[in-house]
Amino acid sequence: MNQDSLKTRASELLEQAGIRINGTAPIDLRVHDERLYARVFARGSLGLGEAYMEGWWDADDLPGLCTRLLTAGLDQELKTLDTLLAHLKARFINRQRGERAFEIGKAHYDLGNDLFQAMLGRRLVYSCGYWATADNLDDAQAAKLDLVCRKLRLQPGQRVLDIGCGWGEALKYAAEHYGIEGVGITVSQRQADYARTLCAGLPIEIRLQDYRELTERFDAVYSIGMFEHVGGRNYRSYFETVRNCLKDDGLSVLHSIGSNSAPAQTDAWIEKYIFPNSMIPAASQVSAALEDLFVVEDWHNFGADYDRTLTAWRDNIEAAWPHLPASYDERFRRMWRYYLAVSAGVFRSRRDQLWQITLSPTGVPGGYRVPR
Helix, strand or coil, X not given: CCHHHHHHHHHHHHHHCXXXXXXXXXXXXXXXXXXXXXXXHHHHHHHHHHHHHCCCEECCCHHHHHHHHHHCCHHHHHCCHHHHXXXXXHHHCCCCCHHHHHHHHHHHHCCCHHHHHHHHCCCCCCCCCCCCCCCCHHHHHHHHHHHHHHHHCCCCCCEEEEECCCCCXXXXXXXXXXXXXXXXXXCCHHHHHHHHHHCCCCCEEEEECCHHHCCCCEEEEEEECXXXXXXXXXXXXXXXXXXXXXXXXXXXXXXXXXXXXXXXXCCHHHHHHCCCCCCCCEHHHHHHHHCCCCEEEEEEECCCHHHHHHHHHHHHHHHHHHHCCCCCCHHHHHHHHHHHHHHHHHHHCCCEEEEEEEEECCCCCCCCCCCC
């Protein structure tokens, strides 16, 4: 097809989502390079994201445009070889074992603490806030950390494991507000260094460690925003590790993004530029991996809160860009802006969810009263 035919086809597809090419609405797509159409039809979401990074197109309301595209299902119209390869890799190659388990730390979480400090607010908590009664990001993150602690029924003196502890904020909160002692593990060296400093003086140990190496027993085990990096081929071993580490009367909370779709539908652009070797779990995968290991005491979905969290992160990082080092160049800025916009669109369109799943080894005697 020639360029005019491709543009016409693109215009027809975008009209299904109420988007116009070079229109005047905030969600309309402004094209700066006519090569965009061939690139997108050849490479799908990967081509669209790369073209944005290179300045080939813009939109005043980028999250709104992404929401329209996803709600209309236009990504399904643009499945390409790149999409197929990402899907096959996620499904058939175990990319999260051994040294590969540490790749996500180096590729994403080690980008720079200055970047994440600029974006995440007062606490370095890189996961969905809980906005039930909060009206700002910092309060929403504190509410989320407290919600996890309440679901775990933490008590002073308990020993707690945080799998994927990030910068240590959740353990610090639990130690200061609930009197626990804890162990946190991460695959990011920069996160580990920061967490050790943050938690200095508290009964908390931070380790650079793969969860599969754990053998100790704990009163409670939780994971916040780490399960997305475990991979479908490892879900069973993850839950087996949690079960082996959890005392018989303990509780575990899993805080994870979850997908409405069939397993292993990995986006090629996100895989290449943001979260390599990652996978959003489907409910069918999680429930199968839990069989005969745990009683599911509660499965809580507050995925709509992720849109508000991402919007707050976007506002923070846009305000901070002039003060960040020059190493975060314009191409990186556009990559990061697109990442946050697409992510907001995913949750605003309700494509993905945010789950907190509370587990017990054999069932809480008399039943579990669900905190909210």
